[in-house]
Structures are given as structure tokens and as C-alpha cells.
Amino acid sequence: MDKAEKILEAKLYSAAEPNSQQRARFDKFLENKYGKKIPLEWISSDAFPGGFRLEVGSDIYDWSVGGRFRQLRETLVKVPTANGNIIPLLKDTIRTWTPEAMAEQVGSVKTVGDGIATVSGLDYATYGEILLFTGGVRGMVQDLRENEIGCILFNDDESVVEGSSVKRTGKTAGVPVGEGFLGRVVDALGVPVDGLGEIEAAGYMPVETPAPSIIDRQPVDTPLETGIFSIDSMFPIGRGQRELIIGDRQTGKTAIAVDAMINQNDKNCICIYVAIGQKTSSVVQIQQTLKKHGAMDHSIIVTASASDPAPLQYIAPYAGCAMAEYFMNKGKDVLIVYDDLSKHAVAYRALSLLLDRSPGREAYPGDVFYLHSRLLERAARLSDSIGGGSITALPIVETQAGDVSAYIPTNIISITDGQIFLEADQFFAGQRPAVNVGLSVSRVGGDAQTKAMKKATGTLRIDLAQYREMEVFTQFSSDLDEQTREQLDYGQGLMRMLRQPQYRPKSQHEQVITLVMALAHTMVGLDVDDISAFIEELIGMFETEHSDICSRIDSTGMLDDDLRKEITDISAAFREKWTKK
Numbered sequence: 001m002d003k004a005e006k007i008l009e010a011k012l013y014s015a016a017e018p019n020s021q022q023r024a025r026f027d028k029f030l031e032n033k034y035g036k037k038i039p040l041e042w043i044s045s046d047a048f049p050g051g052f053r054l055e056v057g058s059d060i061y062d063w064s065v066g067g068r069f070r071q072l073r074e075t076l077v078k079v080p081t082a083n084g085n086i087i088p089l090l091k092d093t094i095r096t097w098t099p100e101a102m103a104e105q106v107g108s109v110k111t112v113g114d115g116i117a118t119v120s121g122l123d124y125a126t127y128g129e130i131l132l133f134t135g136g137v138r139g140m141v142q143d144l145r146e147n148e149i150g151c152i153l154f155n156d157d158e159s160v161v162e163g164s165s166v167k168r169t170g171k172t173a174g175v176p177v178g179e180g181f182l183g184r185v186v187d188a189l190g191v192p193v194d195g196l197g198e199i200e201a202a203g204y205m206p207v208e209t210p211a212p213s214i215i216d217r218q219p220v221d222t223p224l225e226t227g228i229f230s231i232d233s234m235f236p237i238g239r240g241q242r243e244l245i246i247g248d249r250q251t252g253k254t255a256i257a258v259d260a261m262i263n264q265n266d267k268n269c270i271c272i273y274v275a276i277g278q279k280t281s282s283v284v285q286i287q288q289t290l291k292k293h294g295a296m297d298h299s300i301i302v303t304a305s306a307s308d309p310a311p312l313q314y315i316a317p318y319a320g321c322a323m324a325e326y327f328m329n330k331g332k333d334v335l336i337v338y339d340d341l342s343k344h345a346v347a348y349r350a351l352s353l354l355l356d357r358s359p360g361r362e363a364y365p366g367d368v369f370y371l372h373s374r375l376l377e378r379a380a381r382l383s384d385s386i387g388g389g390s391i392t393a394l395p396i397v398e399t400q401a402g403d404v405s406a407y408i409p410t411n412i413i414s415i416t417d418g419q420i421f422l423e424a425d426q427f428f429a430g431q432r433p434a435v436n437v438g439l440s441v442s443r444v445g446g447d448a449q450t451k452a453m454k455k456a457t458g459t460l461r462i463d464l465a466q467y468r469e470m471e472v473f474t475q476f477s478s479d480l481d482e483q484t485r486e487q488l489d490y491g492q493g494l495m496r497m498l499r500q501p502q503y504r505p506k507s508q509h510e511q512v513i514t515l516v517m518a519l520a521h522t523m524v525g526l527d528v529d530d531i532s533a534f535i536e537e538l539i540g541m542f543e544t545e546h547s548d549i550c551s552r553i554d555s556t557g558m559l560d561d562d563l564r565k566e567i568t569d570i571s572a573a574f575r576e577k578w579t580k581k
Helices: 020-034 063-075 086-094 228-236 253-262 280-292 308-329 341-354 370-375 406-417 423-430 451-457 460-474 483-495 508-519 527-543 547-556 561-579
Strands: 012-013 041-045 053-056 059-062 104-113 118-119 130-133 136-146 149-153 163-172 174-177 184-187 203-206 242-250 271-276 299-304 335-340 390-397 418-422
Touching: 012 020, 020 041, 020 053, 136 308, 149 308, 149 335, 174 308, 203 280, 203 308, 228 451, 228 460, 228 508, 242 253, 242 406, 242 508, 253 271, 253 280, 253 335, 253 390, 253 418, 271 308, 271 451, 280 299, 299 308, 308 335, 308 341, 308 370, 308 390, 341 370, 341 390, 341 406, 370 390, 370 406, 390 406, 418 423, 451 508, 460 483, 460 508, 483 508, 483 527, 508 527, 508 547, 527 547, 527 561, 547 561
Parallel strands: 012 041, 184 299, 242 390, 242 418, 271 299, 271 335, 335 390
Antiparallel strands: 012 053, 053 059, 104 118, 104 163, 118 149, 130 136, 130 163, 136 149, 174 203
């Protein structure tokens, strides 16, 4: 309803009744402020010493001593403290401060429950605005209706009851950011939960911001090496890319993300892990793993555990992205993991249904696609003119019985730049990481690989595809010709080569040397169970006796024909010694 159409009444609370001159001034103020004459009712009250309180609809003007003191306090809070000595700034602020007739909009709670509050009386509250409830509880406007608003609560709602007062803040939801958050575990509001004390924030950023425009981006062409053989060789990830990790429960999705974070040691890349709806014990375990492998110093963990209310689970990935944007805007590279967006969608579905929004496919509201697109589109590689920083996003999605055609998986597949599909059958067969070569894809592809890796990979995907197809047709046959047996032996060797222990990311030279050796059929004829040990000893030999080759691959990222032949010859000679053991 438009402001001019509402029937407004003004109530003045003060100890003494205003005289005719004071009434005239009130009438003039109201007419100038609201564009029409508003009847004024005086109510005797001793609750506002040294002034008065004027209520006009949901607007409140507190001109008492207490009201003016609150104005001064809010002004002092905004005084910058970065330069150390703030006493002169405080003195100057107090000397130049003048109280203003500012409206303070106050509403009341109609209903509250399950982290949702319905509020009336805040006619001009905006979507996404933070509201302040009785007892310091904060909430965010999520639903705008004709005579009331729906609000999600970020804190425990026990102190919020029917009739509680609610104040507008005029601010959108934000989160503290800064270098001090590195190495820490915080909740969705940026409050530390690791028991290591307070964090000094360098700033405050809104949790939702528009994604960088096309003009502000540059192509994804710089590799972000995960250290995972099967990904770096066949489905490379570039800085600024969004690569989905998808698969059933307990198939190693989080392990891939954690390995990628560990591999960023000494690569000048900041990592942020957002845990949504995870068990607290799982988050602690990830923190200990990162700390053990030296990755926690350049990482931040944002957690909204399964025991936290749905509003915190909803806001957590946006808060993590805001922290990532702080570093990206400073020209740094960031890797952010959302684990997982399936639980995030469920939390949003719960909020939406409690807010009486219409359920759609699989009971999700119609805007659930926008929920994730406005989050993932913020991942980008900025152009050099504005710093060249990047955010690489690894969202994780859980499937049910491998069904990638469900609502949330298909939504996120269409938003991201590719997916790493983990197959349960391969996982339980011992193929870990259980990457499905056929369903996984990177739409950035070779642009995100070094020339050495791109050249070394060669026909790996085709060879694996041929092996999988041949394996299906020959699994029931006992009479195989020699060529088919050799092809199967070669394919089994490649599959065993792609197996990799957890928390053991591989360097570029390890992957390139192994690929060149394997694609030259050096491992054909070896017992499958011996291949892992063979590769490990081969790499150890290269690192001790041919360290110049390793350093050349790592430093230049190049692989010419002469170097390929040298690696092949050395590997073949090592194979001969190996078989004579």
C-alpha cells in the first residue's frame, strides 16, 4: 500500500502538553515529512525525560535524552579505528555532532517458530534487510507481503515471542572479513567457534553481491592443480572455474575437495571450506587433517552444522563466498568448496515452506535454481585491470542411487563448467578416487592444463573408454585372442595407475612422468597388484637420479618430443631391472 494512501495518526508522548507554538511546529514537520496534514494526539507520559517521543504509524522519533544518546553512540561506533589512537577522532566527533530528527521504524512480532518470525508494522522494510529483535536476536527479511513480512532468524528464537518489538537497521546481511580469518573456524555469521579467541576483522562485506560482469572477467586459462591424477589429466580445473563434484553418499566427494585444498600448499592460493549441514565431528576431523598436512594456515572453515537452524545453513555458503571475494578483490586466488549444496537446498526448502511459498518439483520452490546460480556465478577470474584475482568453486552435490537426473543435480550441472562424477560401484571395487570417465567432463578442458600435462595425457581417455567397453563384452568369455588380452592388460594397468591414496596429492612431474611411461605400454605384462609399487619406485628413481627432468617439467610446464623419448627410455630400462628382481 502506498504511503500516501495509508491513514496515518501521530501520537506525542511527553511529560508536559505542547503549547500552540510547539503544536504548530509539529504540524509543519509532519506535513513536510509525509506530504499531508496528520492529526496529532498528545499523551501524557513521564517515560521520556528531557524530551518527547513521536509515533507516526511505524515511524518513531525519540527526542528524549535516551534517544539522543543512542544516536551519539551509533555515530561513535562508526568512527574508524584502523589508525590506532582514536581519542582525537572521538573528541572531534562529539564536538561536531548534531542530533537529527531521524525516524526509527519499530514493528511487532505476530508469530514465531522454527526459525521464522512474521512481523507487522514495518511497512518500508526491504528484501534482505537485517532486523533487530528483542534480546539482540538478528533476522533477515525473506518474504514481503501486503500487511506483514516474513523473516528468518539467525540466533536462538527463545527470546522472541509474540508481541516482541522489532527494529529496522537499514543494513543488508553481511559478514566480517580479513586476513585474520585464515587458519580459523567460524560460523555462518563470521563468529569464531574454534576456541582460539576473537578475530580482528579488516572489513565487513555483504553476503550477497552481484556477480562480476563479462567485461570484468578474463578467460580461464591458468590451471588450478588438484594433485589428483584422474582429474588433472582428464578433467582439468582452471582458476575461476566452477567444477561440480557429484556422486552418492560415501563415495569420496569430500576427500577430493580436501586433497585439492592440501595441494594448494605453496601455490599462493587461499582455500575456504564451507560445511553445510555436516556433523560437527566431521568438520573437526577436516580441520585436523588440514592442520596435519600444513594446509590450515591458508584456509578458512565456515560451518553451519546439522544442529544449527536452517537460516544459518542457508546463509553459510554466501558468507563463505563474501570472504572469498575479499581476497579476490585484493588480486589473490581463492579455492572455495561448498559441502554440500544438496543440504543447502533442503534448508532453503524448509525455510520456503515455513514461509508459505508454493512447493514445486520435489517440493522445492520455483526459485531454487536462482538460489544456487547467484552463488556460483560469483566464481570468476577477474581481468588484470582490476587485480586479476579469482574464485574457483567446487560445489558438492549428493545423488540418490546415482540419479543425476534429479532436480537439484540437473540444476547445478547446468550452472557449472563441468562435473566430476564419482561412481559407487567403482568405489566399492577399490577404484579410488572413483571417477567415472564417461560421465565426468570439464568444459574448460585443455585450456586449464600446462602444455606438458596436455601432451602427456594424449589418448588416455580414449584408451580407458575402449578398455571399459571391451571389459563389458569379454567378462563372460574365457577364450580371448592375444591382442584382446594385451588390450585388457593395458587397460587394467591404466585403471590401477589412476588409484591414489587419500591426502597424497601428486606433483606435476609425478603425473607427467607416469603418463608418458604408461601410455608407452611400459607397464604391460606387470602383475596388476605390483603396478602401484612399480610407479612409486619409478618416480623415486627419477627424483633421485634424474632430478633435472623433474625440475624442468615443474618449472617450464613443457614436454617436447626429446624429453618424452628420454622419459620413455629411462622407464623401459627401469622396467627391465624391475622384472629381474
